[in-house]
Amino acid sequence: MAAAGALARARWPRLVAAGRPLHVGPAAWAGHNRWSKVRNVKGPRDAARSRLFQRLGMMLRAAAKEGGPDPALNAQLANVVEQCRAKNMPKASIEAALRGAEKASSSSSRLLYEARGPGGAALLLEVLTDNPRRSQQAVRLLLARHGGAMADGARHSFERKGVVRVAPRDRRGRPVSLEGALEAALDAGAQDVWEDEDEEDEEEPALKFVCEASALGAVRERLEAAGLLPLSAALEYLPRDTVPLAAAAQEQASRLLDALSTCPDVVRVYDNIR
Structure with missing residues (x-):
């Protein structure tokens, strides 16, 4: 039996694709x-x-x-x-x-923490908590473990903007091209539009229309009137400029962002990493 198992393993090697192991072999492995x-x-x-x-x-x-x-x-x-x-x-x-x-x-408070990450990256953390002291200690600890620290001035690396997230298909089910999205952005008074990189699991990425914070409601209404399907509209902090990180710092920053995402009091993390 051991020999048969070794033969099966030799005939059906393990392959690695899309970052996870795949086994190709007899139906018994299903x-x-x-x-x-x-x-x-x-x-x-x-x-x-x-x-x-x-x-x-x-x-x-x-x-x-x-x-x-x-x-x-x-x-x-x-x-x-x-x-x-x-x-x-x-x-x-x-x-x-x-x-x-x-x-x-x-009993809850909304807070905004400023921080620096690996390689000098700027971070903004939206926090919602009923115990600010506890939340600040937890965030400080996570930052320290992954090469970051609380730091004043990080907010200057961001600007508050309105963001309307729109479905990649219009009300008639037709795909919205980037050219069509740009035209819709101009008509609606938006400043820019790009694909939503935050939604990697979706087959068709949504579109993000960026506008001045004061114009958020109007832009959303105009996009909807143009036949598009708004999914959400919110104020977000967008980086004024992005900074490149060396491979080691990029990996460390990724671990930091993952750790912050598991902190129960952290609602959202903004960064200016390229």
Whole structure:
């Protein structure tokens, strides 16, 4: 039996593709492949999805604290609800967060931390917490472990902009070309448009239309009137200039960003890494 196993391994070598191991072999290996997929792909993906929904719930509570729990009277809250739906957050979870928003929001605070990462990269961290001291200590520790530190002045590397994220297909199901998106941006009063690099799992990347913060609502309405499908509209910090990092610093920065993404109080991290 041992010899037969060795022969099978020799005949069916392990291949590596798309960053994960693939086994090509007899049908008897299928169960092993399914388990590997669940363990190595589905498990981390579900964990990331759970963290995403937790952060969206935090954003709902923060928006409710600042402008009230009714999306019809609170544009910021309405934008967050849009983001929740675009990320396929269950309707029941959204409604539960909205029902508890008024009560929970009284004890939470929205903070913005400035930091420097490996290679001098600038970082901005949006934090929502009911214990600022605890959150600051947790963030400081993560930064120190991965070559970063809290630092004043990082905010000057960013500017606050309105960002409308639009589906890659219009209301009629037709793909939106980059040329068509640029024309729509001009008509809507947006300053720029590019593909959404944050959504790597999507077969067709969404489009991001960038505008002045004060024009966010108007740009969204004009894009929708032009037949496009807005998925979300929010204010974001975009880098004024990006900085290149050497390979070692790039790898260290990647580990830092991954670590910050697991911090329960960190809602979003902005960086100016090229």
